[in-house]
Amino acid sequence: MDIDIVPADFNLPVDRAWTVSMVIKSFKGRKDVMVHLFRPEWDPAEAGIYDWNVLLGDPVDPDLPVSLESSRRILLEAFTEPERDALVDYLKTRYKDKVSEIHGCALNFPIPLGLTALSELEEGKDIGFIHFTKIPNYTLPFPVSGFFDLSQHRPIIEGLE
Numbered sequence: 450m451d452i453d454i455v456p457a458d459f460n461l462p463v464d465r466a467w468t469v470s471m472v473i474k475s476f477k478g479r480k481d482v483m484v485h486l487f488r489p490e491w492d493p494a495e496a497g498i499y500d501w502n503v504l505l506g507d508p509v510d511p512d513l514p515v516s517l518e519s520s521r522r523i524l525l526e527a528f529t530e531p532e533r534d535a536l537v538d539y540l541k542t543r544y545k546d547k548v549s550e551i552h553g554c555a556l557n558f559p560i561p562l563g564l565t566a567l568s569e570l571e572e573g574k575d576i577g578f579i580h581f582t583k584i585p586n587y588t589l590p591f592p593v594s595g596f597f598d599l600s601q602h603r604p605i606i607e608g609l610e
Contacts, residue, residue: 450545450550451551452537452550454537454552457554457555462504463524465524465528466527466558467530467533468486468487468527469551469552470486470551470553471486471540471548471550471552472549472550472551473544473547473549474547474548474549475605476597476599479602480602480605481549481602483597484595485596486536486593487527487566487568487595488528488594489580489592490592491526495525503559504524504560505517505560506560508561510563517562519564520560520562520563520564522569523566525566526566526567527556532591533553535589575598575599575600577599578596578597579595579597580594
């Protein structure tokens with residue numbers, strides 16, 4: 450299993466700044482499925498401790514409407530360094546034969562306005578979520594979900610599109 454945690458090359462303005470993704474070797478009939486991991490819930494009071502004027506930047510596209518709430522969720526879905534490390538340890542122990550890669554890196558700050566938080570995406574034919582807390586023997590003290598898009602990955606048996 451390849452584990453690549455890219456250290457931040459700048460001073461992080463907050464502790465909750467880390468993203469984690471993994472590649473599952475075989476998932477729902479597809480090869481090498483990238484899953485973006487995130488915190489699906491948090492204490493609502495946590496949103497009040499951040500200086501959003503410093504953490505949020507300019508819009509991705511000034512001509513499109515933006516949701517401050519969605520942009521804030523991007524940070525609230527992220528992990529602290531201890532959470533990131535606990536999650537990586539959990540994945541490499543629990544899923545060592547199923548996961549081929551784990552990646553971690555810091556968010557870019559300021560977070561551009563207009564991005565959509567993972568928790569706001571809707572499931573569809575190829576898009577879905579893994580709810581780790583519903584999996585038996587889940588041991589992390591915080592909830593984790595994973596977002597995937599099967600349309601971005603090759604089928605295990607070629608020609609089955």
